[in-house]
Amino acid sequence: MNCTEISPLLSAYIDKELRHDQYESIQSHLVTCNACMEIVKDLERISIGMQQSFSQLHAPEWLEHVIEYQIEDLRETEQASHLRIAAEFVTFLMTLSVIGILLSPVGKAVWSLANIASRLSHGGYVLLLHVMIGNGWILGGILVCTIVTIMSLFAIKKVMQHTIIHIH
């Protein structure tokens, strides 16, 4: 191998990233070629110089704390997001349950009993019950709102507790 063929391989030579036969060819060439040997020495010098230069470079101490706070914020945001998704899912399930109950035989039986009671009493509180059951979605809405409110309060309490623990 001559200098033209050897030259592109000199970096890989100092990094020991060559096949064994290529490595040996270059080694024997370097014994007789001062020009290529000079390049190898310069490349090694640059390599050592860069390593020395960057080994003196350190990240600021405060960076560690900033990253810690950012990760804490990230966890809280993810936690709140998970709670919100859970609350929405539970609300959806509850709504489906209420609709299911109203449309089920039990719901129809309650509806019939309310009608009978209304006819017997001709008004009064039972009429109010009839109106309310007649508009079953109102009851369902009240139920869902109550559940969502309770769950939201629970979620807020959990997040607050987590934040207080973190501050302490």
Add this chain to the structure above:
Amino acid sequence: MEQEDLQLIREARKGSREAFTLLVRNYKDFVYRTAYGIVQNHMDAEDIVQEAFVKAFRSFRQLKDDYAFPSWISTITTRISLDFLKKRKTNFVPFESEAYSIRSPDTGTENTALRLSITEALTLLSVEHRTIIVLREVQGFDYQEIADMIGIPIGTVRSRLHAARLYLRKLLSDSEEGDVQ
């Protein structure tokens, strides 16, 4: 990689925030050197380090092999750094005065002079050349790892690294000749 780091990586993968905090402590210089080597600006490097660790925390489950953590975090850092430079649309960032202030108490004057010249010359390389030379010289990754990290063939890594080193050699040689004159 040390046994302690491996244990921390395993615990962090399970969701331990304390273990991740210790990993940040052990690897922040490593990540910072990669970011600074590529973007050549301390403030930008600090932002990139933060982003890299937050991203690592979020995607820790994607790390398949615990032993690959250094190359994995370096890949994240390199990609963020390259995206950052792409957004900024620049290849050349003016050399910062702080870089010149790096001093080692146990090295001689000659080494210091050489080191400063190399750091300065590094800023004159293209982003592609700088990235490869930093991953090789500073972080010590082999050619295959660098190829996997950047997503280029190993032959390209070899040729780019050699071109980068020859260019640095030329810059330093010209600089020394200038001093002599």
